[in-house]
Amino acid sequence: MSEDRKIKLATCSLAGCFGCHMSLLDIDEKLFPLLKKVEFDRTPFTDIKKCGSCDIGIVEGGVSNVENVHVLKEFRKHCKVLVAMGACAITGGVPSLRNNIDLWDCFQEIYLYEGGLEGSQIPNDPELPLPLDKVYPVYEVVKIDYFLPGCPPSADTIWKFLTDLIAGREPKLSYEMLHYD
Amino acid sequence: MSKNFTLDGKVISFKDGQTIMDAALTAGVYIPHLCHNPKFIPHGSCKLCIVNVNGRNMTSCTMPAGNGMVIENNTSALNDDRKALVQMLFVEGNHTCPSCEASGNCKLQATAYYLEMLSPHYTHFYPPRTVDASHPDIFLDLNRCILCELCVRASRDVDGKNIFKISGRGIGSHLVVNAESGKLGDTNFAVTDKAARVCPTGAILIKRRGYKTPIGHRIYDHKKINEIQAESDHE
Numbered sequence: 576m577s578e579d580r581k582i583k584l585a586t587c588s589l590a591g592c593f594g595c596h597m598s599l600l601d602i603d604e605k606l607f608p609l610l611k612k613v614e615f616d617r618t619p620f621t622d623i624k625k626c627g628s629c630d631i632g633i634v635e636g637g638v639s640n641v642e643n644v645h646v647l648k649e650f651r652k653h654c655k656v657l658v659a660m661g662a663c664a665i666t667g668g669v670p671s672l673r674n675n676i677d678l679w680d681c682f683q684e685i686y687l688y689e690g691g692l693e694g695s696q697i698p699n700d701p702e703l704p705l706p707l708d709k710v711y712p713v714y715e716v717v718k719i720d721y722f723l724p725g726c727p728p729s730a731d732t733i734w735k736f737l738t739d740l741i742a743g744r745e746p747k748l749s750y751e752m753l754h755y756d
Numbered sequence: 757m758s759k760n761f762t763l764d765g766k767v768i769s770f771k772d773g774q775t776i777m778d779a780a781l782t783a784g785v786y787i788p789h790l791c792h793n794p795k796f797i798p799h800g801s802c803k804l805c806i807v808n809v810n811g812r813n814m815t816s817c818t819m820p821a822g823n824g825m826v827i828e829n830n831t832s833a834l835n836d837d838r839k840a841l842v843q844m845l846f847v848e849g850n851h852t853c854p855s856c857e858a859s860g861n862c863k864l865q866a867t868a869y870y871l872e873m874l875s876p877h878y879t880h881f882y883p884p885r886t887v888d889a890s891h892p893d894i895f896l897d898l899n900r901c902i903l904c905e906l907c908v909r910a911s912r913d914v915d916g917k918n919i920f921k922i923s924g925r926g927i928g929s930h931l932v933v934n935a936e937s938g939k940l941g942d943t944n945f946a947v948t949d950k951a952a953r954v955c956p957t958g959a960i961l962i963k964r965r966g967y968k969t970p971i972g973h974r975i976y977d978h979k980k981i982n983e984i985q986a987e988s989d990h991e
Contacts, residue, residue, distance in 0.1 A: 659875070667882075
């Protein structure tokens with residue numbers, strides 16, 4: 576990669592808690608050297624809505640609904656290297672705890688049985704993406720090039736991973752950086 | 757004259773009747789394993805302790821040591837096979853580490869760390885499994901059971917209670933509880949039983965101890981499973 580061109584980086588959170596993104600921001604002052612090498616494309620930080628052509632895409636969260644599938648496929652299409660970040664992207668994580676509960680039972684429990692808004696009903700606005708039967712890890716939907724485990728991966732882990740990747744090295748995590756929790 | 761074999765080039769002596777695993781544990785050499793515990797009769801089911809003996813792959817926990825054997829253990833080919841086995845264990849159950857109280861103390865997870873598993877790789881089964889909370893002191897979460905039979909062996913051979921058994925065959929194999937209701941609460945299982953403390957994962961958990969040791973301060977959080985084995989008196 577030429578020295579003068581900045582690496583284009585996109586990130587998104589699918590069925591996640593944004594904890595991995597918080598951990599990415601937790602690299603704190605290292606954001607400055609990062610921004611010398613990297614230009615953010617679509618991310619929650621820039622609020623850009625469509626992913627342009629990117630060198631690296633980082634996906635947090637599993638695939639829980641139809642919109643997640645669309646976003647994930649858009650990332651795969653536009654990112655040369657796609658990274659699954661965090662437990663939810665890699666295994667489905669905590670959202671996948673719903674996988675053995677019937678979706679209809681889930682909806683009834685949340686929207687009908689519990690007291691809430693007047694005239695309890697299951698939301699069905701056409702703008703709402705339809706949920707999938709289960710929550711899937713991203714690698715079961717598109718090809719993933721790198722995995723960055725953790726719930727979330729620590730800021731140091733993300734920094735080590737990113738600096739390796741940006742420098743063109745195979746990312747290598749130490750034992751203490753490799754965690755599933 | 758003492759008998760010995762070589763393990764990754766290192767000469768290891770053994771006594772008659774010892775398995776390759778026994779001799780390796782005595783010598784302080786780590787061979788990955790999940791269903792093996794030296795206090796119990798070998799089971800040979802998890803296949804992680806597979807080693808190459810004179811050109812053939814064998815489970816070291818069941819294979820008697822032989823004089824002059826040339827054994828390979830810590831090779832990239834064997835560790836790749838072991839990683840694939842661990843990945844299959846992860847997708848066959850519901851192993852959601854962030855929501856599991858055993859995280860950090862779990863041998864399945866620690867073995868995956870040791871083998872540098874970055875993802876479960878295979879398609880998840882997300883099998884429907886149950887949690888049995890009927891016992892006053894112990895949870896039985898079958899989502900995390902890897903069918904190692906350590907609880908079966910501990911309950912039968914040490915506690916003398918025969919509380920657990922594996923039922924079914926092949927992919928239908930599952931852990932059952934020896935009570936008419938099938939519930940742990942209807943057995944004489946006690947928190948002091950060996951079987952309550954032998955599970956390598958979080959399938960059998962003692963209640964009211966949750967997060968007593970915080971995440972980050974647990975057994976395998978900073979030390980690899982092979983280093984822990986070396987420090988402990990053969991588990």
